[in-house]
Amino acid sequence: MASNLEFVRFPAPDGVNGWWESLPPAASANSVASEQRFDWVVVGGGITGLCTARRLAELAPDAAIALVEADRIGRTTAGRNSGFFVDLPHDISSESYSRSVEADKADVRLQRHGIDYVRSAVKQHGIDCDWRDEGKFHASVNRKGHTALAHFADGLARIDESFEWLDEAAIAKVTGTDFYEGALFTPGCSTVQPAALMRGLAASLPENVKVFEMSAVKGIEDQGVNKVLSFAGGKLVAKRVILCTNAYAATFGGHPNGLLPVYTFASMTRVMTPDEARRLGGTRSWSLIPADPMGSTIRRLITDRICVRNHFAFRPSLEVSQADLAKAKSLHRRSFDRRFPMLKDVTLEYTWGGPLCLSVNNGALFGRRDDGVFEAVGCNGLGLSRGSASGKLIAEYALGQDNELIRQLLNQPHPRSLPVRPIADVAVTAAIWMKEFSAGAEL
Ligand SMILES: Cc1cc2nc3c(=O)[nH]c(=O)nc-3n(C[C@H](O)[C@H](O)[C@H](O)COP(=O)(O)OP(=O)(O)OC[C@H]3O[C@@H](n4cnc5c(N)ncnc54)[C@H](O)[C@@H]3O)c2cc1C
Numbered sequence: 001m002a003s004n005l006e007f008v009r010f011p012a013p014d015g016v017n018g019w020w021e022s023l024p025p026a027a028s029a030n031s032v033a034s035e036q037r038f039d040w041v042v043v044g045g046g047i048t049g050l051c052t053a054r055r056l057a058e059l060a061p062d063a064a065i066a067l068v069e070a071d072r073i074g075r076t077t078a079g080r081n082s083g084f085f086v087d088l089p090h091d092i093s094s095e096s097y098s099r100s101v102e103a104d105k106a107d108v109r110l111q112r113h114g115i116d117y118v119r120s121a122v123k124q125h126g127i128d129c130d131w132r133d134e135g136k137f138h139a140s141v142n143r144k145g146h147t148a149l150a151h152f153a154d155g156l157a158r159i160d161e162s163f164e165w166l167d168e169a170a171i172a173k174v175t176g177t178d179f180y181e182g183a184l185f186t187p188g189c190s191t192v193q194p195a196a197l198m199r200g201l202a203a204s205l206p207e208n209v210k211v212f213e214m215s216a217v218k219g220i221e222d223q224g225v226n227k228v229l230s231f232a233g234g235k236l237v238a239k240r241v242i243l244c245t246n247a248y249a250a251t252f253g254g255h256p257n258g259l260l261p262v263y264t265f266a267s268m269t270r271v272m273t274p275d276e277a278r279r280l281g282g283t284r285s286w287s288l289i290p291a292d293p294m295g296s297t298i299r300r301l302i303t304d305r306i307c308v309r310n311h312f313a314f315r316p317s318l319e320v321s322q323a324d325l326a327k328a329k330s331l332h333r334r335s336f337d338r339r340f341p342m343l344k345d346v347t348l349e350y351t352w353g354g355p356l357c358l359s360v361n362n363g364a365l366f367g368r369r370d371d372g373v374f375e376a377v378g379c380n381g382l383g384l385s386r387g388s389a390s391g392k393l394i395a396e397y398a399l400g401q402d403n404e405l406i407r408q409l410l411n412q413p414h415p416r417s418l419p420v421r422p423i424a425d426v427a428v429t430a431a432i433w434m435k436e437f438s439a440g441a442e443l
Pocket of ligand 1: 007009010011043044045046047048049068069070071076077078079080081082083084085086215216217218244245246247248263264265266309353354355356357377378379380381382383384385386387
């Protein structure tokens with residue numbers, strides 16, 4: 001017997017998303033304002049929900065499908081990240097991103113599947129999102145970072161993935177700063193303007209998908225064959241529902257302290273003047289990940305802005321405070337100044353946060369949750385490539401398909417529960433603090 005679901009936390013503004021703000025204004029949102037019937041409702045307009053809705057529509061062109069999003073598509077987490085579609089192992093809870101050979105190979109297979117799916121949609125529909133297949137740099141600032149990169153390189157060699165070492169001068173030539181002591185280049189990563197991608201994916205969905213934004217599901221009532229989703233302005237009645245709400249799933253039913261809403265934060269500079277860009281030097285566009293997963297991710301954008309991401313905070317309330325944002329901005333400023341002393345006058349125009357959905361054992365939820373209700377939840381910090389894959393594959397699974405990747409996701413561990421709160425809160429916060437402290441110079 002299926003059960004009813006009540007949603008208790010909804011997306012909050014959490015700062016100002018610079019990716020969204022630098023796009024042209026969005027068309028007005030179409031919200032749920034009456035009672036309508038669909039074969040499928042996909043809840044959550046992040047990358048996972050967008051890929052789920054697309055794949056359902058491709059495989060079931062006669063089905064009526066709704067995609068519902070509480071905010072604007074592109075303004076929430078999937079449109080407020082650093083834009084890395086990472087193909088290689090990227091376990092942010094590990095010291096060097098790698099796991100075992102078998103787990104790493106499985107991750108790469110899955111992530112490339114997701115990247116290929118989204119890349120083909122971008123190409124097919126000409127989505128203007130600065131999609132770049134230009135790889136990423138993993139850079140270190142000291143011997144400790146170099147050792148972590150060497151472990152990562154060993155892990156890549158064990159799974160036959162290619163990489164290239166850059167010395168201090170070579171990475172300075174790319175970035176314009178002499179802050180880094182060396183780097184490892186991996187060619188398979190793609191990068192995007194994430195808000196533009198999400199908006200473009202929504203706008204190019206097949207015709208049998210109807211998109212509702214500014215429409216938060218308040219609850220799902222199980223009426224046997226039908227599921228009734230309630231909203232402030234109306235109802236949707238569906239035969240089947242797929243939940244793609246990532247961190248927000250932590251607050252409705254059945255995952256006691258297993259899904260951990262951990263926020264991370266980013267800032268974006270104003271556009272540099274031509275003189276400032278000349279002072280910086282380096283190449284026009286590059287994307288860099290720190291040797292220590294708790295360090296600073298930096299991108300120089302083709303628009304002559306720089307984006308800095310660092311700092312984590314466990315926020316089970318799914319909301320950050322002004323103090324959280326102020327702290328993040330001051331950490332970003334410090335990280336920016338250490339790397340780019342020649343750009344002291346370049347202000348950080350936007351600062352924002354967004355919730356990741358982590359678990360202590362890298363577990364995630366994929367499959368049938370209840371009669372007629374499916375879920376693909378738990379990005380573990382790598383939602384762009386993993387969310388693309390799990391969104392596509394949950395649609396295939398829900399339509400009765402079977403393949404090796406679906407089985408891989410069905411067999412992944414479930415998020416391991418932590419002790420009851422507030423013990424869990426203290427443990428997670430302390431673990432983040434210790435890891436950030438240990439990242440030290442990489443911040
Ligand atoms: C600053 C930052 C940098 C990051 N950098 C990267 C990166 O470079 N690469 C990468 O892979 N990942 C990155 N991430 C993580 C990445 O953004 C997430 O993994 C990804 O967004 C997960 O996608 P998703 O679709 O599963 O979930 P989400 O993007 O969280 O989407 C879930 C959606 O569900 C909606 N929703 C929730 N509740 C309801 C409701 N009741 N009704 C209707 N809708 C609802 C939410 O509004 C949201 O839009 C970063 C995250 C942040 C915050």
